[in-house]
Amino acid sequence: MALLDLHGYYIQDAWKEFKKFVDECDEMKYITVITGKGKIQEEFEHWVEVNPMLKSCELLPTGGAYKVNYKRRIK
Numbered sequence: 067m068a069l070l071d072l073h074g075y076y077i078q079d080a081w082k083e084f085k086k087f088v089d090e091c092d093e094m095k096y097i098t099v100i101t102g103k104g105k106i107q108e109e110f111e112h113w114v115e116v117n118p119m120l121k122s123c124e125l126l127p128t129g130g131a132y133k134v135n136y137k138r139r140i141k
Contacts, residue, residue, distance in 0.1 A: 068094050073102035073130070080106045081113060088119055092136070099123075100131045 068091045072080040084099065091097050101107040107130065114123040114134055123132045 068097040069100070070097065071100040072106050073100050075106065077105050077109060081109075084113055085117070088117060088134075092119060094136060096133055096135045098126070098131060099134055103130045 068087075070084065070087045072083060075083065080101075087097065087099075099110070101110050110132060111123060114120045114132075119136060121135045121137045123134045125132055
């Protein structure tokens, strides 16, 4: 399991870390991203929508983290 904890980051830094992490974990089916419940969470679903490598995200029961699914890659 790949886990990225963005809780406590400034929003611009969190966006950069998220993009880098998504690229580094491109062989995974999904990743887990902790956003906390503040500004990053408000933006997060949009970050997933605009990333061409990602398919969807779902808020986990904790309310401060997401499961992020990669698009299926055709080999």
